[in-house]
Amino acid sequence: MKTAQIEQTETLNPYEIAKQQIDAAATKLQLPLHITELLKRPKRVLTVNFPVQMDDGTVRIFEGYRSQHNDAIGPTKGGIRFHPDVTLDEVKALSMWMTFKCGVVGLPYGGGKGGVICDPRTLSKRELERLSRAFMEAIADIVGPERDIPAPDVYTTPEIMGWMMDTYSRLKGHYSPGVITGKPIIVGGSQGRTNATAQGCVYAIRSALQDIGLPIEQATVAVQGFGNAGRIAARLLAELGCKIIAVSDSRGGIYDPNGLQIDRVEQLKDESSIANYGPSCHITNEQLLELDVDILIPAALENVITQENAARIKARIVAEAANGPTTPEADSILSKKGTIVIPDILANAGGVTVSYFEWVQNLMNYYWSEAEVLEKLETTIVQSYEAVRDLAKTYDTDLRTAAYMISLKRVTEAMQARGWV
Ligand code: GLU
Numbered sequence: 035m036k037t038a039q040i041e042q043t044e045t046l047n048p049y050e051i052a053k054q055q056i057d058a059a060a061t062k063l064q065l066p067l068h069i070t071e072l073l074k075r076p077k078r079v080l081t082v083n084f085p086v087q088m089d090d091g092t093v094r095i096f097e098g099y100r101s102q103h104n105d106a107i108g109p110t111k112g113g114i115r116f117h118p119d120v121t122l123d124e125v126k127a128l129s130m131w132m133t134f135k136c137g138v139v140g141l142p143y144g145g146g147k148g149g150v151i152c153d154p155r156t157l158s159k160r161e162l163e164r165l166s167r168a169f170m171e172a173i174a175d176i177v178g179p180e181r182d183i184p185a186p187d188v189y190t191t192p193e194i195m196g197w198m199m200d201t202y203s204r205l206k207g208h209y210s211p212g213v214i215t216g217k218p219i220i221v222g223g224s225q226g227r228t229n230a231t232a233q234g235c236v237y238a239i240r241s242a243l244q245d246i247g248l249p250i251e252q253a254t255v256a257v258q259g260f261g262n263a264g265r266i267a268a269r270l271l272a273e274l275g276c277k278i279i280a281v282s283d284s285r286g287g288i289y290d291p292n293g294l295q296i297d298r299v300e301q302l303k304d305e306s307s308i309a310n311y312g313p314s315c316h317i318t319n320e321q322l323l324e325l326d327v328d329i330l331i332p333a334a335l336e337n338v339i340t341q342e343n344a345a346r347i348k349a350r351i352v353a354e355a356a357n358g359p360t361t362p363e364a365d366s367i368l369s370k371k372g373t374i375v376i377p378d379i380l381a382n383a384g385g386v387t388v389s390y391f392e393w394v395q396n397l398m399n400y401y402w403s404e405a406e407v408l409e410k411l412e413t414t415i416v417q418s419y420e421a422v423r424d425l426a427k428t429y430d431t432d433l434r435t436a437a438y439m440i441s442l443k444r445v446t447e448a449m450q451a452r453g454w455v
Pocket of ligand 1: 111112113114135183184185186187188215357382383385386387389
């Protein structure tokens with residue numbers, strides 16, 4: 035009975051959630067209604083259906099999307115996700131979150147996002163390559179180094195970015211590395227990009243730990259998701275002396291209160307399954323979220339912290355490496371409990387920040403060292419965190435609302451300066 039009631043009161047549609055988050059910040063900023071209404075809609079959404087030949091000779095039709103939310107400050111920017119559960123509303127929400135993510139760290143971009151409904155785990159490498167190239171061909175008319183710049187997201191990799199860059203370059207008749215970021219280094223990728231999302235998240239966590247006076251080497255951590263963001267965050271935090279007591283992937287998690295050896299977990303992830311780690315106990319993804327840790331890092335998909343489990347979250351800091359892991363209802367429960375939620379648009383902004391550096395390097399054709407990239411990334415994330423935290427104090431609000439306020443203000447000023455509103 036209780037579950038049925040909960041389902042009726044809380045939306046799990048990411049697009050509806052993104053709109054609620056905009057409303058919360060717009061109310062505090064007292065933005066005019068027409069501006070809020072404009073920000074709640076993507077400027078342009080493209081749906082594509084395209085054929086891909088499978089290895090057995092059959093042809094399958096795939097559906098994909100590219101949403102360009104707002105380009106007042108610059109070209110739209112954001113990843114492409116390959117996942118069986120991709121929906122148009124999800125891609126629209128993710129493109130909105132990208133606008134506000136770029137806004138909070140001050141990048142000269144608006145937000146975009148793409149997705150293809152597919153399960154890359156069931157495709158061969160050749161099928162994956164054909165699918166990636168076909169999707170890029172289908173969206174080529176609306177992307178470009180000065181229009182909309184994709185990047186990796188859930189289940190997409192540097193190798194896929196390389197194929198997509200090649201397809202776009204062939205279509206245009208010239209090498210065009212600036213069309214996409216997250217590429218392999220040899221074809222215009224940036225030093226530091228692979229680790230950037232996790233590295234940015236670690237910089238934000240470090241600042242939050244300083245705020246609560248907890249030394250990083252005493253902190254315990256649970257990480258949900260062992261992909262582009264979670265796996266590297268676990269490794270970087272372990273290197274800083276944190277005790278990683280639980281990690282999980284889509285199949286389930288492992289838990290050891292004495293701390294997991296992350297290099298062994300990584301090896302198992304590559305060779306077989308993290309479930310083969312021993313001695314440790316197996317836990318579900320739901321149990322992992324409720325562990326008694328200092329830092330919880332949701333680094334998988336949306337809506338894992340909801341009004342159903344929020345009251346049982348024990349972590350002092352929730353650092354959202356994933357996009358959209360916490361619902362608005364869960365947010366208010368956590369906020370009342372005093373949990374520090376470092377919102378996705380700040381906690382995982384390291385990825386798009388180094389994507390921006392990659393794009394700048396591509397446009398200049400001049401490449402930077404890893405040390406230079408990391409130094410710039412650290413400055414960007416630490417300063418953005420401090421600005422968000424200070425504004426949250428001033429307005430007596432949570433970090434998410436403060437982060438949105440900074441972004442909304444920037445985007446609104448740009449739209450005003452361009453005479454749109
Ligand atoms: N997919 C990442 C995100 O959600 C990175 C986007 C980018 O680098 O453009 O922020």
